[in-house]
């Protein structure tokens with residue numbers, strides 16, 4: 551198989567789909583790897599390092615897309631990449647289809663095979679290809695919140711650590727999975743009082759056992775959410791129903807109950823966001839204000855810490871990527887139920903139900919098990 555890695559095109563996206571060690575692993579398995587010139591620069595990886603690992607460097611994204619059987623990326627294809635996708639091409643990347651109807655329709659029309667990192671799911675419910683980036687975005691969330699609490703950045707002017715004689719911030723984290731637990735830990739490290747909400751009793755139990763004493767795991771319902779929003783200086787949106795549009799838990803009317811100059815960091819924005827007033831923003835223009843509340847909704851947060859993120863991502867993607875190329879996509883997903891869950895689209899058919907449901911496109915849906923026999 552020929553594996554291609556184009557340079558990312560999203561705003562301030564410095565990650566790259568392959569590291570040199572991953573290139574070497576594919577080459578050692580008997581495959582060919584092509585990398586777009588300069589694709590690794592944002593993660594401090596040179597073309598020479600890719601060449602030394604066995605890759606061929608191509609001058610343009612067009613050549614990479616045109617000649618590869620499998621594309622390995624980080625972010626979803628953007629509109630300028632839609633015409634580069636080819637029928638039957640495997641695209642192995644984050645898609646977050648349920649938040650993006652235009653992307654869903656473009657990929658269906660192009661009849662690609664979409665293996666979405668974010669829905670590859672092991673039997674224990676874990677999301678091994680989302681987790682490394684959730685860890686990074688979670689660790690960033692309270693730092694971003696802290697920054698935007700600063701008066702020059704639109705916030706109320708509260709230093710989250712507090713100082714002797716003045717109380718620290720209250721932080722509300724909605725969702726206690728990978729993003730939420732990492733956000734809570736960093737928030738606690740800053741010295742804030744952290745409340746973390748979840749609906750899963752097992753998640754609450756795990757948090758209660760592992761979190762520092764200034765983190766309070768609480769069951770999430772309309773009352774605890776409202777109480778948390780009223781007292782919060784920073785809110786972190788970290789809920790997920792895998793592959794589905796995020797539930798809009800924070801409503802427009804909630805903003806009026808919140809403190810003026812408080813900050814919402816809606817990490818769940820890549821699945822549409824868990825706040826009614828959230829819309830995706832970029833690293834170049836990360837925040838906007840609604841009803842006095844600062845909204846930070848960057849959909850590719852880990853792109854800012856690309857060196858760490860690229861390596862963390864590859865540590866997980868290579869295991870499943872090798873299965874795809876060694877066995878071919880059909881046999882690989884048949885033999886590995888975790889990868890089957892990652893199959894979101896197969897040659898013009900949606901194979902992941904929450905995506906079809908998000909856009910009323912059930913007529914384009916067939917279960918993955920039926921499509922791959």
Ligand SMILES: NC(=O)C1=CN([C@@H]2O[C@H](COP(=O)(O)OP(=O)(O)OC[C@H]3O[C@@H](n4cnc5c(N)ncnc54)[C@H](O)[C@@H]3O)[C@@H](O)[C@H]2O)C=CC1
Nearest residue numbers: 683684687725727728729748749750770789790849850851
């Ligand atoms: N913006 C960005 O750059 C990034 C965004 N993300 C996104 O962050 C989101 C969270 O990801 P993870 O933490 O990995 O997911 P996860 O599956 O580890 O955790 C989600 C948690 O939300 C909880 N939950 C579901 N419904 C809830 C409700 N109604 N109230 C309270 N809790 C609820 C679940 O029980 C679960 O514990 C995802 O949308 C993910 O794609 C992840 C990385 C980067």
Ligand SMILES: CC(=O)C(=O)O
Nearest residue numbers: 683820849850851852
């Ligand atoms: C998960 C995701 O959307 C990201 O890392 O950018």
Ligand SMILES: [Mg+2]
Nearest residue numbers: 626649650653
């Ligand atoms: Mg998008």
